[in-house]
Amino acid sequence: MKPTSLPISSQSQAAAPQPAGMPFLRLGFRPFYVGGALLAALMVPLWVAMFLGAWQLSPAAPGLLWHAHExxxxxAVAIIVGFLMTAGKTWTGLATPRGATLAALALLWLGARVASVTGPYVVYAVLDLALLPIVAAILVTLLLRSRNYRNLPLALILALLAAANLVFHLAVLGWLDVSAMSPLYAGLALIIMIECVMAGRVIPFFTMTVTPGLKLVAPVWLERVTLGVTALGLALWVLAPPSAIGLIVLGLASGLHTRRLLAWRPGVTLKRPILWILHAAYAWIPVGLALLALAQLGWVPVSAGVHALGVGATGGLIIGMITRTARGHTGRPLAVAGPEVLAYALVMTAALLRVFLPLLAPALYAWALIATAALWSAAFSVYLWIYTPWLMSARPDGKDG
Known part of the structure; x- marks a missing residue:
């Protein structure tokens, strides 16, 4: 007797390979988003408590350097690694680290964080320096194998980040006669360049996707000029003494990014929080560049521009992207609820307080730090509360990833 045939759909499901391994270790975003968000939630309040003398801790590096580096x-590097080790699979169609390999990368990152507060410093430096070159090598291999040359500049920026990190540790150890703050500024500048490149791809695309009939096509030459002027301005800030040239170039970069943002029509996103957070966070890039321009003449402290770029732009883009990409890659709708919108608002408010309150009311500096730390920590705690169960469990649709 001939066996009964399964329906075609059932045959396809039966033939499809079932996801293997722990869900938490199937794609890079899972462990690195959880680790990065947890570090963000804990690090800033801990640093402020140390700075104000309410908590005694002796990290491996001097306090301010430790805070900025971590x-x-x-x-930020945890989120970048998690994103690239996930997007790399989409870009190339090739497998990215998972299972034991991904666990080893995540443990390497975690080991460096633990060593940053326990020492000795050389152990901290060795662990911390290992991750970025490994990830850069993995990404380059994937891109070359798939002939995806478009994304090779991102691998180059990872390599430059690794170089900046090496200079930092050599400076702290006293083996290199440079200010340890300079490579930290370089690291921030490189992270901002990654954000500028990726935002130019995803923000207008996401905006067009949800706005019928909207076409956002920027001239290629203008995009290249914007990125080139930004790179030059940030390089002058990091490598050259303050000057009128730095003021002009950074000011021009700020204007170009303002034009870029306005061309993306942020007003059409107001009813879509998962999208407006990206526009709002990106707005901190021209603000930060403008503040760095003013700092060239000593009109505002450099820290104002640094925190506009670090808290507003980087923190805002991260909270926006780790909600969107985590939802997409765990098979959930690309629409956020009240708690996530609250997290967005908390990060944006933290940026406003950290950047502008010390400028407008210097006597309230300590309160600005306390409020910023509380808001920032609350935002990433909300993220962890909602997303950790999702990131540690299989997709509801049964797919891999």
Whole structure:
């Protein structure tokens, strides 16, 4: 007797390979988003408590350097690595690290964070320096194998980030006679360049996707000029003494990014929080560049521009992207609820307080730090509360990823 045939759809489901391994280790965004958000939620309040003398802690590096380094090479780099180790699979169609390999990368990142507060410093430096070159090598291999040359500049920026990190550790150890703050500024500048490149791809695309009939096509030459002037302005800020030339170039970069943002029609996104957060966060890039321009003449402290770029732009773009990409890659709708909107508002408010309150009311500096830390930590705690269960469990649709 001939066996009964399965329906075609059932045959396809039966033939499809089932996802293997722990869900938490199937794609890079899962462990690195959780780790990065947890570090963000804990690090800023801890640093403010240390700075104000309410908590005694002796990290491996001097306090301010430790705080700045961990926010850049701990928090931001974790999100960048998680994003690239996920997007790389989409860009190339090739497998990115998962399972034991992904676990090893995540543990390497975590080991460096633990060593940053326990020492000894050389152990911290070795662990911290290892991750970025490995990730850059993985990304380059994937891009070359798939002939995806368009994204090779991102791998180059990762390599430059690794170089800046090396200079930082050598400076702290006293093996290189440079200010340890300079490579941290370089790290922030490189992260901003990554944000400028990726925002130019995703923000207008996302905006057009949800706005019928809207066409956002920027001239290629204008995009290249905007990125080139930004790179030059940031390089002058990092590598050259303050000057009128730095003022002009950074001011021009600020104007170009303002034009870029307005051309993306941010007003059409007001009813879509998962999209307006990206526009609102991107607006901090021209603000930060303008503040760095003013700092060239000593009119505002450099820290105002640094925190506009670090808290407003980087923090805002991260909270926006880790909600959107986590939803998409765990098979959930690309629409956020009240708690996530609250997290967006908390990060944007934290940026406003951290940047402008010390400028307008210097006597309230300590309160600005406390309020910023509370708002920032609350935002990433909300993220962890909602998304950690999703990131640790399989997709509801049964797909891999």
């Amino acid at each position: 926010m850049l090479f701990g928090f």
